[in-house]
Amino acid sequence: MVMNKRLILGLAGAAAALTAVTPAAAQQWRWNExxxxxxxxxxxxxxxxxxxxxxxxxxxxxxxxxxxxxxxxxxxxxxxxxxxxxxxxxxxxxxxxxxxxxxxxxxxxxxxxxxxxxxxxxxxxxxxxxxxxxxxx
CATH class of the missing domain: 2.60.120 (Jelly Rolls)
Incomplete structure (x- = not known):
């Protein structure tokens, strides 16, 4: 049970980290770069x-x-x-x-x-x- 909670928290943290990085990656693709x-x-x-x-x-x-x-x-x-x-x-x-x-x-x-x-x-x-x-x- 404790291991399942750690897994869920770990996956939630990874998802949050990826979401935080996405806007910066999107900004690098400007029309004139x-x-x-x-x-x-x-x-x-x-x-x-x-x-x-x-x-x-x-x-x-x-x-x-x-x-x-x-x-x-x-x-x-x-x-x-x-x-x-x-x-x-x-x-x-x-x-x-x-x-x-x-x-x-x-x-x-x-x-x-x-x-x-x-x-x-x-x-x-x-x-x-x-x-x-x-x-x-």
Missing amino acids: GNWRTIGTTRVDGRDRDVVQLPGFTRQREIRVCALNAPLRLRAFDIRFANGGRQDVNTRSVLEAGTCTRAVDLRGNRRDVASVSLRYEPVAYRANRPLVRIQVR
């Missing part, structure tokens, strides 16, 4: 490929992909430019929730990004699907 601008988001749906259409008409020199609320195993992403060119980026890494890929230099002079095709697989099948952000600078 350290010169990085979010230009597209998508909630990946469990298939192995998604395409994020982007607004274009903005000149960029670097790009990165971020996973927000759940981990994601990102195999690669394919960048399509407004002029028809493309650039493939192999990542083969696991993005934990709240992390991003390395900054990828876009080939050529500042480029207009039209779309990004993501090739991925979920790390765990959960109720909440990963939210992915495309950020540029």
Whole structure:
């Protein structure tokens, strides 16, 4: 009986600690973070490929992909430019929730990004699907 009370109190304390940390973690994902601008988001749906259409008409020199609320195993992403060119980026890494890929230099002079095709697989099948952000600078 005493052990059950300790377990319940321990779980309640852990839940309270996680709740206290959540607002600070949410604040780190601003629209314009350290010169990085979010230009597209998508909630990946469990298939192995998604395409994020982007607004274009903005000149960029670097790009990165971020996973927000759940981990994601990102195999690669394919960048399509407004002029028809493309650039493939192999990542083969696991993005934990709240992390991003390395900054990828876009080939050529500042480029207009039209779309990004993501090739991925979920790390765990959960109720909440990963939210992915495309950020540029």
